Amino acid sequence: MKLIFLFLLAAWSVCAEDVARFEGYKVFRMSPKTQEQKDLLLNLATSDDLDFWTEVNNAGIPVDVMVKPEDQKAFTNAMLKNGMNPEIFIEDVQSLIETQTVGKYAGNREMTWNSYYTLIEIYQWLDDVAAANPGVVSVVEGGVTSQARQIKGVKIAKSPGKRVVVIEGGIHAREWISPATVTWIINEILTSTNPAFRKVADSFEWHLFPSTNPDGYVYTFTNNRMWRKTRKQYGICAGADPNRNWDAHWMEQGTSSQPCSDTYGGPSAFSEVETSSFSSYIKTLGSRMDAYISFHSYSQLLLLPYGHTSAPLDNYSEMIQIGKAALTALAKRYGTSYEIGNIAEAIYPATGGTIDWIKQEFKTPIVIAYELRDTGRYGFLLPTDQIIPNNEEVIDSLIAMFEEGEKFGYVTLG
Numbered sequence: 531m532k533l534i535f536l537f538l539l540a541a542w543s544v545c546a547e548d549v550a551r552f553e554g555y556k557v558f559r560m561s562p563k564t565q566e567q568k569d570l571l572l573n574l575a576t577s578d579d580l581d582f583w584t585e586v587n588n589a590g591i592p593v594d595v596m597v598k599p600e601d602q603k604a605f606t607n608a609m610l611k612n613g614m615n616p617e618i619f620i621e622d623v624q625s626l627i628e629t630q631t632v633g634k635y636a637g638n639r640e641m642t643w644n645s646y647y648t649l650i651e652i653y654q655w656l657d658d659v660a661a662a663n664p665g666v667v668s669v670v671e672g673g674v675t676s677q678a679r680q681i682k683g684v685k686i687a688k689s690p691g692k693r694v695v696v697i698e699g700g701i702h703a704r705e706w707i708s709p710a711t712v713t714w715i716i717n718e719i720l721t722s723t724n725p726a727f728r729k730v731a732d733s734f735e736w737h738l739f740p741s742t743n744p745d746g747y748v749y750t751f752t753n754n755r756m757w758r759k760t761r762k763q764y765g766i767c768a769g770a771d772p773n774r775n776w777d778a779h780w781m782e783q784g785t786s787s788q789p790c791s792d793t794y795g796g797p798s799a800f801s802e803v804e805t806s807s808f809s810s811y812i813k814t815l816g817s818r819m820d821a822y823i824s825f826h827s828y829s830q831l832l833l834l835p836y837g838h839t840s841a842p843l844d845n846y847s848e849m850i851q852i853g854k855a856a857l858t859a860l861a862k863r864y865g866t867s868y869e870i871g872n873i874a875e876a877i878y879p880a881t882g883g884t885i886d887w888i889k890q891e892f893k894t895p896i897v898i899a900y901e902l903r904d905t906g907r908y909g910f911l912l913p914t915d916q917i918i919p920n921n922e923e924v925i926d927s928l929i930a931m932f933e934e935g936e937k938f939g940y941v942t943l944g
C-alpha cells in the first residue's frame with residue numbers, strides 16, 4: 531500500500547512539473563521608434579528567455595513581450611536605457627490563464643462558445659455534426675501530425691459542382707480564438723437564418739479545419755498554454771513554426787534557423803508533416819478554390835499575401851478594396867477596428883507562410899488571413915465572453931467580403 535502511494539505521489543509530481551506555470555510573468559509593451567531600438571528588440575527576440583507576443587515591425591504596432599519574474603528588472607532597465615518606456619500590459623499571465631474556462635462538450639452538437647474546447651471535444655463535435663447532416667456534411671482528413679493525430683475537418687456541400695472555399699484555423703497552437711471561430715463558422719453555415727449569410731453559405735463547397743496544428747493545440751491544454759509551434763523534436767527543443775514552413779520563399783525573412791526559436795522555419799520547407807500533408811490535401815482542391823481564409827490572433831489585422839515583399843502583387847489593389855468592405859462590415863456591430871495590408875507592410879517581412887504558398891501555387895482570387903481580437907489587452911488569452919462577439923463580427927465581415935468579391939467576378943453567389 532505504501533509503495534503504491536509513493537508511486538502515485540511520484541507520478542503526480544512528474545505531472546505537476548510538466549505543466550508550465552506563469553506566476554508573476556508580465557507582458558510589457560514597447561513602442562520602438564528608432565532603428566536602434568528596433569534592432570535591440572530584434573536581437574532580444576532571438577533569446578529563448580523572452581516570449582515575443584507580437585513581432586518587431588515597421589507598421590507602428592506596439593511590441594508585446596512576456597518576461598519571467600527574474601528577468602523583469604534587467605529587461606526594464608535595458609529598455610529605459612535605450613529610450614523605450616516599457617508599459618506593463620499584463621500584470622500576471624497565470625491569473626489570466628486561470629480565467630479561461632475550458633468547456634465540456636455535452637454531446638448532441640451542443641457547443642456553447644462560452645468556453646474554449648479541447649481537441650478531442652472539437653473532433654467529437656465535428657463527427658456529431660456530420661452524423662446529423664448526412665449527404666451534406668462529411669468528415670475529412672486534411673492531413674496528419676508527427677504524433678499521429680488527424681487534421682480533422684468537415685466538407686459541407688449542399689449540392690455537387692460548387693466552387694470551393696477553404697477555411698483553416700489553429701495553425702499557431704496558443705491562438706485559441708481561432709479554432710473557436712472556425713467551429714462557429716461551421717455551425718453558421720449549417721444553421722444561420724440570416725438571408726445574406728445563407729446566400730454565401732449555399733453558394734460553395736466548404737472545407738473547414740478548426741485546428742491545423744493539433745499536436746500543438748493539445749499541448750497548450752496539457753503542458754504549456756503559451757505553446758505556438760508543432761511538437762516534432764529537434765535536438766533539445768521541440769517544434770517548428772508551421773506558418774514559416776511552407777514552400778514560399780522559405781527561410782528568407784522573419785524566420786529563424788534556430789530550433790529553439792518560436793519562429794523556427796524547420797530544417798526544410800514542408801519538413802513538418804502537418805504542413806506537407808495539409809498542402810497535399812489543398813492540392814486536390816487546387817484551381818477549384820475561389821477563396822482561402824486563415825485565422826490567427828492577435829492584433830486585429832486583415833493580411834494579404836505576400837510576406838517577402840510589400841510590393842502590391844497579383845490582385846492586391848482589388849483585395850484591399852474587398853478587405854476594406856469586409857472591415858467596414860466587421861466594425862458595425864461592436865465598433866471593432868482592424869487594419870489591412872499585405873504581411874510585409876502590415877506587420878513585417880516574414881516568409882514561408884500558408885497564405886503566400888496558396889496564392890503562389892493557385893492564384894486563388896481571395897486569399898486572406900485574419901489576426902483576430904484583441905489588440906493586446908489580453909493577447910492570446912482572450913476572455914471567453916469575447917468569443918461570441920468576435921465570431922459574430924467575423925461572420926459580418928465574411929458576408930461583405932464575398933459580396934464585394936462578386937463585384938470583381940471572383941465568386942458567384944446564389
Ligand SMILES: [Zn+2]
Pocket residue numbers: 701702705773826827
Ligand atoms: Zn498566428
